[in-house]
Amino acid sequence: MSHLRHAWYVAGFADELAPGQLLARTLLDEPLVFFRQPDGRVAALQDRCAHRFAPLSAGTLCEGGAAVQCPYHGLRFDATGACVHNPHGSGAIPRAARVRSWAVLERHRLLWLWAGDAVAADEALIPDLSAVTAAPQHATIRGHQPTACDHRLLADNILDLTHADYLHAGSLGSGAITRAQAEVTDLGPRSVRIRWLSSGDLAPPAFDQHLREQGRPTDQWTEVTWTAPGVMQLHVGATLQGEPRESGVDTCNLHLATPETTGRTHYWYWSTRNFAIGAEANAAIRPLIEFAFSQQDKPMLEAQQRRIGTADFWSLKPVMLAGDAGAVRARRKLDALIGAEAAAAPRAHTEMESTP
Ligand code: FES
Ligand SMILES: [Fe+2]
Known part of the structure; x- marks a missing residue:
């Protein structure tokens, strides 16, 4: 199915995502994992490790909540999707060890995912829902x-x-x-x-x-x-x-x-x-x-x-x-x-x- 990319999609109620938790949710045919960073801001990553494609949502939050550790072999990815820790070998981080990150934010007590390139994310496109929320x-x-x-x-x-x-x-x-x-x-x-x-x-x-x-x-x-x-x-x-x-x-x-x-x-x-x-x-x-x-x-x-x-x-x-x-x-x-x-x-x- 082709989806509109230059748009915000509701990803859930903001209180579905508690601090310290990983939330697995598929949107737009993409398995995603959501978590809150230490400052409370929401992050969304592709829910598929770059190594052998394990679901990151089955892993754990680490680095004080700033990264997700893969449950399979322990690579860690931060909110940008960059691998920040490799426990194997010399510990060098392979260039390809990265997962896609998505622009996501909290507004009107909802989580919103921008489906296109993060640089184009336009907050003005989120409608005013305050009468309800x-x-x-x-x-x-x-x-x-x-x-x-x-x-x-x-x-x-x-x-x-x-x-x-x-x-x-x-x-x-x-x-x-x-x-x-x-x-x-x-x-x-x-x-x-x-x-x-x-x-x-x-x-x-x-x-x-x-x-x-x-x-x-x-x-x-x-x-x-x-x-x-x-x-x-x-x-x-x-x-x-x-x-x-x-x-x-x-x-x-x-x-x-x-x-x-x-x-x-x-x-x-x-x-x-x-x-x-x-x-x-x-x-x-x-x-x-x-x-x-x-x-x-x-x-x-x-x-x-x-x-x-x-x-x-x-x-x-x-x-x-x-x-x-x-x-x-x-x-x-x-x-x-x-x-x-x-x-x-x-x-x-x-x-x-x-x-x-
Ligand atoms: S599948 Fe994630 S570290 Fe191996
Ligand atoms: Fe109805």
Whole structure:
């Protein structure tokens, strides 16, 4: 699979990577090992020793946390991927004893991996997610759910939330979004927003029970902003009809999709809300959210992928419905970005070759 290289991919929640630990994670078909350096900064290395290709993630942190020791014959590699210790022979370090390192950083309590050359890493391309990541702990539900589907199916799933009316009927769906007109806003080459607004419908059960009065007509909003390659911020909420949003219930959520391997996607969700805040309420809401994602979305995504198999999505000539407008725009943008990189690569190569 060809991936967008000039981009940041979510590699995990920052607190998945404790100091002193090695975290093995495959992203973009690359087995990687993550660790924290003594100053807390995150490092990411190819998880394959340069000697006989043992996984470094099965080794140990050493040199005060500044290097990883291979479990097989003890070579040590620092955060740049350079071999810094060879316990064999004279101790000389072979020139080829190096593993690839990746630009990685922590932002918005997430780990981000730059998929291209580290020198080109552009922090300005990380979207502002602080509206979600600053929410109180007891109004937050997060999860990591690896899913056996292409990452673009997961983006389709979030960008076309009309599915809530069917797949999540009885909890997150009320029928309102299917009847609402989708509005799509182009936010440049790397981003698109889709919004559904409705007025007069009952809120979905998961929201209705938290409104000041139940069973009353509402104004509802569902807004998803996609940023390449797979970051989606979602606002969903409802208020009693005619009342301001602030007096209703609002949720602000992240849906983060990073390719793992061909046909497999890391999916992290981070759901926050402005109501039912507290440890007990959080404990009550958590199973509802987990059920929707793990028992409804995930099986559907994996079943779709089984039906698609290895076929190219467009070659199957998918029918287009009104609710697909945002998802299709996102797919086109991602294809265009990847195509532009592919077109630029041979040119750069030729330029380098022709440089005297
Ligand atoms: S495989 Fe790593 S030191 Fe031999
Ligand atoms: Fe869903």
